[in-house]
Amino acid sequence: MSRAIPKRNKLAVLARNKNADESLRAVVALGVFDKSRKIIKRESSVEIPVIRSVSGYEIVVQEEPVYYRKTPDLLHALQGKIPQECINLRPRGWFLLGDIIIVKIHPALREHEQHIGRALLDFYPRCRSVLADEGILGPFREPARRLIVGEKTQTVHRENGVIFNLDARLVMFSPGNLMERIRMSRLGKGEYVVDMFAGIGYFSIPMAVHSRPRKIMAIEWNPNAYHYLCQNIRQNHVEKIVEPVQGDCAKATPEGVADRVVMGMVQVTDRYLQKGISALKPGGVLHYHQTIPSRMYPAAAIEDVTQAAKALGCRAEILGHVLVKKFSPGIVHAVIDARIDRDLL
Numbered sequence: 001m002s003r004a005i006p007k008r009n010k011l012a013v014l015a016r017n018k019n020a021d022e023s024l025r026a027v028v029a030l031g032v033f034d035k036s037r038k039i040i041k042r043e044s045s046v047e048i049p050v051i052r053s054v055s056g057y058e059i060v061v062q063e064e065p066v067y068y069r070k071t072p073d074l075l076h077a078l079q080g081k082i083p084q085e086c087i088n089l090r091p092r093g094w095f096l097l098g099d100i101i102i103v104k105i106h107p108a109l110r111e112h113e114q115h116i117g118r119a120l121l122d123f124y125p126r127c128r129s130v131l132a133d134e135g136i137l138g139p140f141r142e143p144a145r146r147l148i149v150g151e152k153t154q155t156v157h158r159e160n161g162v163i164f165n166l167d168a169r170l171v172m173f174s175p176g177n178l179m180e181r182i183r184m185s186r187l188g189k190g191e192y193v194v195d196m197f198a199g200i201g202y203f204s205i206p207m208a209v210h211s212r213p214r215k216i217m218a219i220e221w222n223p224n225a226y227h228y229l230c231q232n233i234r235q236n237h238v239e240k241i242v243e244p245v246q247g248d249c250a251k252a253t254p255e256g257v258a259d260r261v262v263m264g265m266v267q268v269t270d271r272y273l274q275k276g277i278s279a280l281k282p283g284g285v286l287h288y289h290q291t292i293p294s295r296m297y298p299a300a301a302i303e304d305v306t307q308a309a310k311a312l313g314c315r316a317e318i319l320g321h322v323l324v325k326k327f328s329p330g331i332v333h334a335v336i337d338a339r340i341d342r343d344l345l
């Protein structure tokens with residue numbers, strides 16, 4: 001049975017092709033991206049579906065929106081299996097890493113989580129296991145995840161022509177960073193790159209596969225993440241480009257050699273800023289990730305870079321900023337791109 005779609009559901013941000021990536025990131029970060037509709041590419045513009053109007057952007061009403069298949073609702077699958085008074089607490093969203101489903105489960109539903117896991121596996125027959133997600137913890141950025149159905153937690157996740165081997169119980173992988181991984185895959189051709197927080201190769205591997213830098217030094221201190229970093233280097237056949245280094249980037253980062261430095265960490269990244277800047281050759285480019293209050297975006301992160309450069313007698317030319325995603329209530333994950341020159345003036 002088809003239902004009439006209310007007009008407010010057909011709004012879209014109209015962005016020129018050259019601003020499309022940036023507008024999409026902003027729409028996602030503002031939490032107004034309508035995931036039920038596809039992005040439509042026209043000759044010189046794109047229509048990015050939104051759930052409500054956003055100030056500062058040209059808004060159009062789509063005459064012919066194109067819809068994705070709806071995210072399945074667990075309502076029917078859970079009827080009669082979990083207490084009726086809990087049914088509204090059921091998960092409304094989840095994500096897939098390879099053949100593993102990751103889902104957040106309300107604490108009140110913990111004793112019924114096996115039913116939720118089995119219902120999800122019925123929706124995705126090619127998936128093997130379901131993990132309950134309880135956040136990312138500590139300096140190794142390790143996920144707190146419980147296996148609720150199935151046995152395996154190792155998987156192969158494919159995106160943007162890249163293969164990521166990972167164990168979803170041991171290492172993180174943020175679906176919200178997809179656009180940034182794609183952006184990084186377009187940079188670095190012929191360059192010397194230092195990736196100070198390499199993880200399993202989130203940025204290093206796409207960059208190596210698609211842009212072929214001369215060399216990427218990929219530094220990671222978590223033994224589990226380092227294990228998968230090495231495996232992903234081999235599986236994507238980029239051994240001649242990516243050199244994995246196991247250790248603390250505060251000690252392992254080289255000085256004055258890099259055309260580009262990627263600082264893909266959040267919350268504590270400012271502590272490593274001077275190291276990142278010192279790794280650059282004059283005129284090199286820094287990608288500084290940080291979590292900041294949304295009302296201070298992007299000024300707070302720009303200030304971090306400007307001050308750190310100044311303390312080293314350098315000048316930071318801000319090339320741009322990216323809103324990667326909403327991180328937590330009132331906090332966003334931002335990236336600042338800056339060219340660093342040695343002279344203050």
Ligand SMILES: C[S@@+](CC[C@H](N)C(=O)[O-])C[C@H]1O[C@@H](n2cnc3c(N)ncnc32)[C@H](O)[C@@H]1O
Pocket residue numbers: 139140141172173174177196197198199200202203219220221222225247248249250264265266
């Ligand atoms: C948050 S993860 C990278 C996430 C990535 N931005 C993404 O797209 O999902 C950051 C990685 O940096 C590593 N790390 C944190 N501090 C480090 C340090 N001082 N030296 C080396 N690696 C570090 C963590 O172990 C983790 O694997």
